[in-house]
Amino acid sequence: MRKIILTSNGRIPLDSSSDPILEIYKSSKKTLIVPGFSNRDEDIIKKIASKIKNPVIFSENQLKDDLKDIDCVVLCAGKPDRLLHFIKDSKLNNFLTYSDAHIIAFSAGSLVLGEKCVITPDDNYPELIVLKGLGLLPFSIEVHYDPKIDNILLDLSKITKIYAIPDDSALVYTSKLKSLGTVYYFMNGEKSVIK
Numbered sequence: 001m002r003k004i005i006l007t008s009n010g011r012i013p014l015d016s017s018s019d020p021i022l023e024i025y026k027s028s029k030k031t032l033i034v035p036g037f038s039n040r041d042e043d044i045i046k047k048i049a050s051k052i053k054n055p056v057i058f059s060e061n062q063l064k065d066d067l068k069d070i071d072c073v074v075l076c077a078g079k080p081d082r083l084l085h086f087i088k089d090s091k092l093n094n095f096l097t098y099s100d101a102h103i104i105a106f107s108a109g110s111l112v113l114g115e116k117c118v119i120t121p122d123d124n125y126p127e128l129i130v131l132k133g134l135g136l137l138p139f140s141i142e143v144h145y146d147p148k149i150d151n152i153l154l155d156l157s158k159i160t161k162i163y164a165i166p167d168d169s170a171l172v173y174t175s176k177l178k179s180l181g182t183v184y185y186f187m188n189g190e191k192s193v194i195k
Contacts, residue, residue, distance in 0.1 A: 004103045004136065004173040006110040008143040009077075011168045020172055020180070022051070024102045028072035030054040032101070034092065036078020036108045044076050044106075058092065067095050072102045075109025080119050084112040084131060093134055103136070107143045114140035116160045120149050128152060137173060139163055145184060150191060157186035163194075 005020055025031070031052045035041045049055040056066065073096065075083065087093050096103065103113070111117050117133040118140045119125050133140065138161070142153060145164035153162055162185070163171055169181030179194045 001174050002100050002102055004105065004113065005170060006105050006113070006137075006141055006143075006163075006165060006173065007170040008107055008110070008145070008165050008167045010106050020170075021104055024072055024104060025052045028052060028102070030056060030069045031072040031074060032056050032058050032067065032070045033074045034058045034076060034083070034087070034109070036076035036106070037082040037086070038076065038078030038108075041076065041078065044078075048074055048076070058090075067099075070095075070099070070101050072104065073099075075103065075105040075112065077107035077109065079124070080108035080111040080117055081129065081131065083108050084117050084133065087112060087134065096134065096136060110141045110143050110165065113137050114160075116140045118142060118156060118160070118162065120152055130156070141165065141171075142186075153186045154189050154191060157191075158189055162186040 033045055033048055033055055035045060045057060105113055112134055113136045114133040115135050115138060117131040119129040120142060121128055140160045140162045142162055142164040145166040153164060156162060164184040164186065165171060166182060169183055171183055172178045183194045185192045185194055
């Protein structure tokens, strides 16, 4: 069964019985790494590639045949708006939608997978941006969650369900959700905690 793992920074809480990211890395035969358009892409990709077998770095010129044996896709951290457009423009969206490959998403990679790609104000984005996401999840994601933006998330939760993932926490999505660490849920103007 396909797993989608959503994280802010890739660190899984110590009280988790196992690390699902490492489990997927170890079991995957061929992993596609999608850059996040960060100034740290090279370092991020090297770090991920060192943990997996047969890494393939995705580029716009990727042939469909190159994707046929991929059983894991890693969406890197970076700039969510650029990553979202890159995935849509490269047609990687079709592969992500129709493939059974596991998806491990870090930060920006997590944001783009939702029904809406919600980019809350921070040092890189001074204003709220809401884009149509890839729609692989029936909800939206907030990463690097900070309670200071609760008012923004409460308002947005009237148009989309939002799971807010603090650093050092994660969500695992199969046909149901499992939180690793504390995750917050915003829906219909209400906030709750998932542990």
